[in-house]
Amino acid sequence: MGSMKVHQLARGFWEHEPSLxxxxxxxxxxxxxxxxxxxxxxxxxxxxxxPESGPRKLGSSDEKKDSHQVETHPGGTRWNPTQEQIGIxxxxxxxxxxTPNAQQIEQITAQLGRYGKIExxxxxxxxxxxxxxxxxxxxxxxxxxxxxxxxxxxITSISLDSMGEVERDEDSPYKRKCRSWAFECxxxxxxxxxxxxxxxxxxxxPLHPEGR
Amino acid sequence: MGSMKVHQLARGFWEHEPSLxxxxxxxxxxxxxxxxxxxxxxxxxxxxxxPESGPRKLGSSDEKKDSHQVETHPGGTRWNPTQEQIGIxxxxxxxxxxTPNAQQIEQITAQLGRYGKIExxxxxxxxxxxxxxxxxxxxxxxxxxxxxxxxxxxITSISLDSMGEVERDEDSPYKRKCRSWAFECxxxxxxxxxxxxxxxxxxxxPLHPEGR
DNA sequence: GCAAATTAATGATTTATTCAAG
DNA sequence: CTTGAATAAATCATTAATTTGC
Numbered sequence: 466m467g468s469m470k471v472h473q474l475a476r477g478f479w480e481h482e483p484s485l486x487x488x489x490x491x492x493x494x495x496x497x498x499x500x501x502x503x504x505x506x507x508x509x510x511x512x513x514x515x516p517e518s519g520p521r522k523l524g525s526s527d528e529k530k531d532s533h534q535v536e537t538h539p540g541g542t543r544w545n546p547t548q549e550q551i552g553i554x555x556x557x558x559x560x561x562x563x564t565p566n567a568q569q570i571e572q573i574t575a576q577l578g579r580y581g582k583i584e585x586x587x588x589x590x591x592x593x594x595x596x597x598x599x600x601x602x603x604x605x606x607x608x609x610x611x612x613x614x615x616x617x618x619x620i621t622s623i624s625l626d627s628m629g630e631v632e633r634d635e636d637s638p639y640k641r642k643c644r645s646w647a648f649e650c651x652x653x654x655x656x657x658x659x660x661x662x663x664x665x666x667x668x669x670x671p672l673h674p675e676g677r
Numbered sequence: 678m679g680s681m682k683v684h685q686l687a688r689g690f691w692e693h694e695p696s697l698x699x700x701x702x703x704x705x706x707x708x709x710x711x712x713x714x715x716x717x718x719x720x721x722x723x724x725x726x727x728p729e730s731g732p733r734k735l736g737s738s739d740e741k742k743d744s745h746q747v748e749t750h751p752g753g754t755r756w757n758p759t760q761e762q763i764g765i766x767x768x769x770x771x772x773x774x775x776t777p778n779a780q781q782i783e784q785i786t787a788q789l790g791r792y793g794k795i796e797x798x799x800x801x802x803x804x805x806x807x808x809x810x811x812x813x814x815x816x817x818x819x820x821x822x823x824x825x826x827x828x829x830x831x832i833t834s835i836s837l838d839s840m841g842e843v844e845r846d847e848d849s850p851y852k853r854k855c856r857s858w859a860f861e862c863x864x865x866x867x868x869x870x871x872x873x874x875x876x877x878x879x880x881x882x883p884l885h886p887e888g889r
Numbered sequence: 890g891c892a893a894a895t896t897a898a899t900g901a902t903t904t905a906t907t908c909a910a911g
Numbered sequence: 912c913t914t915g916a917a918t919a920a921a922t923c924a925t926t927a928a929t930t931t932g933c
Contacts, residue, residue, distance in 0.1 A: 543900050543925065564918080590901060597919070598899080754910065755915050776903075802915060809905070810914080 544587040549580040554591055563596050565589070756799040761792040766803055775808050777801075 546554075557565075557573070565573060565588065574585045758766070769777075769785065777785060777800070786797045 545900085545926070587900080591899090593919085594899065594901085597921095600919090757911085757915090799915075802917090805904085806914065806916085812904090 544583060546583070546587075546591070547581045550577045550583065553577060554588070554595070558592070558595055558599075563592060565592060756795060757793075758795070758799070758803070759793040762789045762795060765789060766800070766807070770804070770807055770811075775804060777804060 553576070554573075562569070570585045570588050573588050574583055577583045577588065765788070766785075774781070782797045782800050785800050786795055789795045789800070
């Protein structure tokens with residue numbers, strides 16, 4: 466139904482990009498872990514059962530396996546983005562995209578799908594998480610340094626000028642836009658990972674009916 | 678200069694594989710899909726970040742998804758539950774349902790659909806909101822009265838025993854279960870609602886984020 | 890050098906807040 | 912004011928990096 470969706474408004478222009486990594490997203494420089502007193506305690510069955518160990522040859526037909534990390538997720542694992550996908554997403558983010566709507570998500574997903582398995586929700590989540598984490602990183606920085614908000618060295622000069630007017634979210638909290646995704650479809654494939662027969666599941670993959 | 682950089686980078690990504698595959702699950706082409714003949718053009722940041730936002734004035738927009746727009750909103754905006762729907766939902770809630778999963782949502786939606794227009798997300802939201810508001814109401818009560826957390830008199834005696842096994846959320850915060858809904862589908866019907874005739878949209882959002 | 894044990898990142902969910910329609 | 916809708920914050924859960932003991 467409907468609801469009218471308004472489109473997001475544009476605004477703003479630029480913003481200092483948080484970090485230029487692009488390639489080393491995964492590398493974590495350091496970060497003095499703060500108060501990591503929380504007990505580990507996660508040494509249970511988890512370490513025994515290796516989810517991806519299952520051969521799982523089901524759809525091995527014409528699926529051209531890239532010998533990359535893409536792999537078809539047997540059914541229970543989470544999305545593991547490839548470098549290309551991350552690169553594109555970050556590019557979009559830097560371009561100003563913050564909360565893509567359903568249409569945008571669909572398109573992005575379609576494109577990123579060429580580099581590996583991906584679903585719309587992954588894109589949605591990625592933006593949610595990235596936005597939130599950039600925000601908290603920024604906050605942490607501003608608090609910790611309390612001054613010189615300048616990005617540390619190597620200020621990239623990428624200007625993306627051809628972007629024309631991008632719609633900015635400005636990171637401003639709450640700016641009511643339109644919905645950014647859609648439910649309803651409820652695919653069974655999705656659901657199945659939920660709670661299937663416990664027994665066999667135990668062996669194939671952890672399957673988290675409920676955490677602790 | 679800088680922009681060049683980005684573009685080249687992007688191009689690298691896009692050109693990687695000019696294949697025509699839409700790769701995704703079963704996404705319908707929802708916008709005039711570009712022929713993707715020229716690899717680069719098939720995926721332009723601009724079009725992503727700004728689907729058709731900005732100045733789409735001038736009525737050219739007829740080419741949007743045909744949208745027989747059907748149902749919903751005869752001018753309507755948000756879901757307006759009927760008494761029957763509310764009744765059933767509350768019954769389910771009292772029965773213990775708190776965060777229905779995709780399957781359940783689907784079924785509930787199907788049933789409630791007999792009493793009026795409804796979508797999966799409405800059901801989802803209803804539970805979210807109802808749960809949250811019951812909780813805050815309870816908190817307010819316990820604070821205001823400082824005791825007797827019991828529900829105020831007239832405890833409804835509807836027992837709903839026939840519910841069989843409902844999944845209990847127990848109101849316990851964070852109890853990781855399984856996913857409760859699914860994205861991905863991004864049905865056109867959903868998306869379409871995002872933007873309709875523009876005039877209204879334009880005035881819906883101001884140029885400035887007006888501080889909430 | 891390698892594989893188990895840690896730790897940092899980050900994907901995925903749920904809860905809390907906020908906005909705005911009616 | 913009530914409540915549907917949407918976003919942000921908090922948090923759980925899993926995976927990759929990195930460290931450590933041989």
